Amino acid sequence: MFRFLLAGLVMGSSGCTGGRPQSILEPAGPHAGMIATLWWEMFAVYGIVFLVTLVLVGLALIVRRKERPALGQRFVFVAGIGIPAVILIVMLISTIRVSLRLSEGSTDFHVRVIGHHWWFEVQYPDHAIVDANEIHVPADSMVRFELSSAHVIHSFWVPRLGGKLDLLPDHPNHLRLQSGRPGVYEGTCTEYCAGPHALMEFRLVVHDRDDFERWLEQRRQPPPAPSDPRLVRGRDVFLNGGCAACHTIKGVSGAQIGPDLSHVGSRRTLGAGRLVNTPGYLAGWIANPQTLKPRNLMPRSYLSPEDLHTLVDYLGSLR
Amino acid sequence: MNLRDEARQRFAQTWQSPSGVTGWFAEVNNRPLGIRYMVTALSFFAAGVVLAIFIRTQLAVPHNTFLGPDAYNGVFTMHGSTMLYLFAVPFVEGLGLYLVPMMIGSRDMAFPRLTNFGYWMYLFGGLTMYASFIAGQVPDSGWTAYTPLSGPMFSGPGMDYWLLGLSMVEIAGISAAVEIVVTILKLRAPGMSVRHIPLLVWSYLVAGLMILFAFTPLLLATLLLEMDRAFGFQFFNPHRGGSSLLWQHLFWWFGHPEVYIVAVPAFGIISAIIPTFARRPIVGYLIVAVSMLVIGVVSFGLWVHHMFSAEHSILGMSLFAAASMAIALPSGMQVFAWIGTIWDSKRVEWRTPMLWVTGSIVLFSIGGLTGPMLAAIPWNWQVTDTHFVTAHFHYLLVGGAAFPLIGGLYYWFPKMTGRMLNERLGKWSFWLSFIGFNIAFFTLHYTGLMGMPRRVHTYLADQGFDLPMQITLIGALILFAGLGATLWNVVTSLRRGPPAGDNPWNAPTLEWATSSPPPLYNFFHIPVVRSGNPLWDDSQSKDEGPHGYQTGTDYRETLGTTALDAIPEQRLALAGNSIWPLLLAVAVGIVFMGSLIHLIFVPVGALLSFVALVGWNWPGKQRREGL
Numbered sequence: 001m002f003r004f005l006l007a008g009l010v011m012g013s014s015g016c017t018g019g020r021p022q023s024i025l026e027p028a029g030p031h032a033g034m035i036a037t038l039w040w041e042m043f044a045v046y047g048i049v050f051l052v053t054l055v056l057v058g059l060a061l062i063v064r065r066k067e068r069p070a071l072g073q074r075f076v077f078v079a080g081i082g083i084p085a086v087i088l089i090v091m092l093i094s095t096i097r098v099s100l101r102l103s104e105g106s107t108d109f110h111v112r113v114i115g116h117h118w119w120f121e122v123q124y125p126d127h128a129i130v131d132a133n134e135i136h137v138p139a140d141s142m143v144r145f146e147l148s149s150a151h152v153i154h155s156f157w158v159p160r161l162g163g164k165l166d167l168l169p170d171h172p173n174h175l176r177l178q179s180g181r182p183g184v185y186e187g188t189c190t191e192y193c194a195g196p197h198a199l200m201e202f203r204l205v206v207h208d209r210d211d212f213e214r215w216l217e218q219r220r221q222p223p224p225a226p227s228d229p230r231l232v233r234g235r236d237v238f239l240n241g242g243c244a245a246c247h248t249i250k251g252v253s254g255a256q257i258g259p260d261l262s263h264v265g266s267r268r269t270l271g272a273g274r275l276v277n278t279p280g281y282l283a284g285w286i287a288n289p290q291t292l293k294p295r296n297l298m299p300r301s302y303l304s305p306e307d308l309h310t311l312v313d314y315l316g317s318l319r
Numbered sequence: 320m321n322l323r324d325e326a327r328q329r330f331a332q333t334w335q336s337p338s339g340v341t342g343w344f345a346e347v348n349n350r351p352l353g354i355r356y357m358v359t360a361l362s363f364f365a366a367g368v369v370l371a372i373f374i375r376t377q378l379a380v381p382h383n384t385f386l387g388p389d390a391y392n393g394v395f396t397m398h399g400s401t402m403l404y405l406f407a408v409p410f411v412e413g414l415g416l417y418l419v420p421m422m423i424g425s426r427d428m429a430f431p432r433l434t435n436f437g438y439w440m441y442l443f444g445g446l447t448m449y450a451s452f453i454a455g456q457v458p459d460s461g462w463t464a465y466t467p468l469s470g471p472m473f474s475g476p477g478m479d480y481w482l483l484g485l486s487m488v489e490i491a492g493i494s495a496a497v498e499i500v501v502t503i504l505k506l507r508a509p510g511m512s513v514r515h516i517p518l519l520v521w522s523y524l525v526a527g528l529m530i531l532f533a534f535t536p537l538l539l540a541t542l543l544l545e546m547d548r549a550f551g552f553q554f555f556n557p558h559r560g561g562s563s564l565l566w567q568h569l570f571w572w573f574g575h576p577e578v579y580i581v582a583v584p585a586f587g588i589i590s591a592i593i594p595t596f597a598r599r600p601i602v603g604y605l606i607v608a609v610s611m612l613v614i615g616v617v618s619f620g621l622w623v624h625h626m627f628s629a630e631h632s633i634l635g636m637s638l639f640a641a642a643s644m645a646i647a648l649p650s651g652m653q654v655f656a657w658i659g660t661i662w663d664s665k666r667v668e669w670r671t672p673m674l675w676v677t678g679s680i681v682l683f684s685i686g687g688l689t690g691p692m693l694a695a696i697p698w699n700w701q702v703t704d705t706h707f708v709t710a711h712f713h714y715l716l717v718g719g720a721a722f723p724l725i726g727g728l729y730y731w732f733p734k735m736t737g738r739m740l741n742e743r744l745g746k747w748s749f750w751l752s753f754i755g756f757n758i759a760f761f762t763l764h765y766t767g768l769m770g771m772p773r774r775v776h777t778y779l780a781d782q783g784f785d786l787p788m789q790i791t792l793i794g795a796l797i798l799f800a801g802l803g804a805t806l807w808n809v810v811t812s813l814r815r816g817p818p819a820g821d822n823p824w825n826a827p828t829l830e831w832a833t834s835s836p837p838p839l840y841n842f843f844h845i846p847v848v849r850s851g852n853p854l855w856d857d858s859q860s861k862d863e864g865p866h867g868y869q870t871g872t873d874y875r876e877t878l879g880t881t882a883l884d885a886i887p888e889q890r891l892a893l894a895g896n897s898i899w900p901l902l903l904a905v906a907v908g909i910v911f912m913g914s915l916i917h918l919i920f921v922p923v924g925a926l927l928s929f930v931a932l933v934g935w936n937w938p939g940k941q942r943r944e945g946l
Contacts, residue, residue, distance in 0.1 A: 025768055053684050095697065
């Protein structure tokens with residue numbers, strides 16, 4: 001009851017979920033749900049301990065000595081060790097139980113995520129698909145994220161689905177997350193990685209089963225070669241304007257320094273969660289990414305306006 | 320003049336501070352050096368507070384352009400580094416160097432020239448770190464400097480300033496710790512058996528031992544990382560057989576005890592202040608002393624809880640989670656001992672130190688309760704690296720450590736300067752700080768729950784962080800005003816504060832038996848102690864008659880006693896003023912700071928260090944004053 005009141009206060013204080021897309025207290029999957037329940041238990045138990053302590057301090061200071069019995073060392077033992085030990089043992093058992101439940105069950109979908117300086121490379125090893133900054137998984141499945149990093153330590157976290165795990169350059173780490181209901185969830189890097197660490201995010205898109213099969217089918221094909229002369233022109237700008245030196249588009253270029261752009265037209269965000277993917281933002285990003293995400297590794301471009309617009313059209317067509 | 324007065328005059332002369340500029344550099348007595356440590360630490364604290372204001376300003380609105388990512392990253396790195404390495408531990412050390420000899424009835428620390436050497440290493444280390452601002456290469460890998468980010472490939476020369484400066488600060492810490500431990504074990508007044516040692520002194524013994532076991536591995540780690548950066552070693556490079564996690568283990572082995580090194584003396588201060596104002600000895604002396612020892616040992620078994628998101632092996636992590644929860648028990652016991660003491664007192668005097676200390680208990684309880692929450696591994700997986708953690712450790716470091724330190728400042732300022740601080744200003748300062756702190760940092764719990772990561776130079780506008788960040792800024796400004804009020808109080812009271820007298824608080828421990836400020840030798844006669852609260856017990860004689868031990872008049876000396884029962888066993892010669900510690904510090908400084916310019920300075924500095932060590936240890940100078 002108290003838990004619902006408090007949850008209501010938290011949610012009511014700034015509108016619906018749309019205002020707080022990374023809230024831990026609005027779980028969208030069973031793992032995050034179990035952890036949120038654990039939180040409310042701890043909040044209640046430790047909250048009561050704090051209030052009792054506060055009351056004791058207050059009473060000690062305010063009420064005069066003559067009107068109450070002395071406490072002595074027995075009080076210190078009971079209040080300082082006895083009761084807290086019992087509380088902590090109960091909480092420890094609760095913790096270990098949740099930890100074990102979060103690690104049980106076999107996984108049925110495999111995604112590989114590699115951390116780069118300020119973007120996430122995404123691979124689907126079972127389907128030979130490579131993408132960036134956006135991960136698609138089927139609903140209600142236990143996903144195994146194989147996490148590693150190219151250079152420094154990053155972290156991988158989708159708050160509304162579960163806990164985080166670091167991306168290490170040493171060896172792959174494995175994170176198990178139950179994907180839950182269909183929807184789009186925000187994820188972020190949380191291990192400080194210098195530069196625009198604050199602007200390194202990704203999206204996790206959970207599809208229902210049929211939708212996911214369709215998405216897989218579409219992604220298995222390389223993007224079709226453009227026939228519209230404007231789009232052909234845009235592809236030439238991509239090849240000759242310097243973009244192909246860093247970015248892969250299947251069937252067009254193969255460089256692996258920056259994110260794969262084969263299907264960038266259907267990506268929800270640009271710059272690893274920095275901007276919503278619209279033609280205007282895309283043009284601004286290509287013109288000068290440094291003003292939007294200072295210190296990221298993509299330099300500004302010097303394309304003529306005509307070239308820039310045809311490039312934006314071409315990239316938008318890659319769905 | 321009779322023989323006795325002549326002896327007193329020669330004795331006072333032996334214990335005089337040296338004069339002149341060279342004299343200032345050669346000072347070895349713990350009192351002026353303790354003050355020097357504290358003043359330097361407070362200066363660094365002020366710098367750290369300014370950096371904090373920069374952080375809060377940058378985060379006040381989304382996409383703010385007050386600080387770009389590199390500047391912000393440097394600012395938060397230096398904020399954390401300053402507060403933890405250059406303020407918290409050095410201030411605690413300085414207070415210990417000042418108070419411990421007085422509280423145990425000794426004349427000085429065991430190795431006075433080592434005190435001097437340690438101070439210069441601390442100063443040089445701090446200045447080296449800050450020289451990075453002048454060089455335009457501010458270190459930006461966080462105060463934790465995780466590899467590979469802090470390695471040669473991903474960070475600039477700023478990290479070299481950081482590592483070399485930090486190495487010198489660690490050497491200072493280790494030398495102060497050695498001294499504190501030896502002094503407490505061997506230089507106590509006769510009769511001060513382990514049952515009569517003041518709790519503040521117990522806390523320093525524990526902290527000193529912890530420093531020896533915690534700082535040394537950090538010194539090793541910083542040197543290994545510097546070897547990676549300067550000499551091409553690969554300790555932390557996973558692509559060449561090293562390990563990036565190795566740094567985290569080495570660092571947190573130090574990093575977790577580090578926060579208890581700061582907190583345990585702060586608890587000692589609370590245990591010193593509450594009995595005085597509750598007008599009764601502490602309830603559960605043995606419990607509190609044992610709790611501190613338990614914290615000292617158990618705190619070395621917690622470090623992996625900083626790495627719960629690095630690996631997911633449940634069994635291993637559960638052991639550290641259990642230990643992390645268990646350490647709440649000795650901390651909690653001390654809180655209840657304090658509550659018990661206040662409860663069982665007849666009358667509580669509400670002076671400023673008591674206010675700061677009571678506020679600290681409240682704040683420390685909040686921080687101490689989010690601790691076991693963070694120890695719950697699945698919850699940790701959600702909130703680690705978010706502002707929830709930032710809120711947690713600020714409650715403990717500001718509420719549980721800085722507040723008692725400020726309370727201690729108000730408590731011992733009269734002893735150190737002979738003047739009282741202003742009560743009204745002190746109370747204003749407390750309430751502004753307490754309210755401002757809670758507004759600023761309680762809000763950060765909420766932001767963490769909303770998923771805001773930490774160490775971010777900005778944030779997107781539609782994630783619900785905007786209003787909390789503004790509230791936090793307002794809280795920080797109120798806290799800033801509160802701290803400023805104490806600074807103003809100190810500056811004005813130094814000249815115009817009312818005179819304090821020997822024992823303005825009517826406190827029980829030995830330091831209050833000296834004059835305010837005390838002479839360099841503390842006590843003319845080393846007292847014989849018969850209880851844990853000597854100034855409150857009638858069996859303890861208080862006047863200046865021949866009720867104690869006199870030591871040499873022509874050379875500096877104190878009494879050495881046995882470790883457990885404090886039975887006098889030897890006369891310990893103490894070093895007089897000497898310039899050699901400074902010379903050695905400069906030579907060691909050349910090794911570290913010079914290596915930033917050219918590697919030739921490493922062997923040059925090493926040679927000079929050897930010469931300085933020889934000069935320092937040249938026999939025959941100990942029984943004479945001289946430079």
